[in-house]
Amino acid sequence: MIKKTTLMLSVALTTTFISCQKKENPEKEVNELKTFKLREKANWLVGEGENTKKQGIINERWVQENDSTFTAQSCFITNKDTVHSESIVVKQKGDSLYYIPTIKTQNGGKPIQFKMIDATENQLVFENKTHDFPQKIIYVKVSNNNLIAEISGIKDGEETKESYPMKRK
Secondary structure, eight states: OHHHHHHHHHHHHHHHHHHHOOOSOHHHHHHHHHHHHHHHHHGGGOEEEEEEETTEEEEEEEEEEETTEEEEEEEEEETTEEEEEEEEEEEEETTEEEEEEEOTTSGGGOOOOEEEEEEETTEEEEEOTTSSSOSEEEEEEEETTEEEEEEEEEETTEEEEEEEEEEEO
16 A cells, blocks of 8 residues: 555655756747748748740749748849849748848838738748738649749739749759
């Protein structure tokens, strides 16, 4: 009987000791998990995509800088002249993901932030309702070799949507 009581007391004390131990930094563990999940959702962006139309060539090249940052260079080339160029950063800030384009000829060359409002295995949706145009940016993974970048919002008082299908190079 004494052995049984001692065993039960040992189990109870061990359980209490383990459950009362303070975790080193539980918030860090949660943030690392969120970062990992968001990084995995955007990983299919990495690579180079291109769309050739009669107006010119759209090219976008994505690189994974680290677990929480992706960068891209996007340009539109007509007759060997770069007509449009932008730098893009997709960055984890806290537990949110932001799409941050910078176009030297717009917004005084300052970056604009679009917050991710939805993400699935094959789609990322970013929004900034206060931006003039676009207010929404969507990337859709059609297949391993094809994706679509889409911008939309109100432009000149009308709902406007532009799609840019790209094939992996």
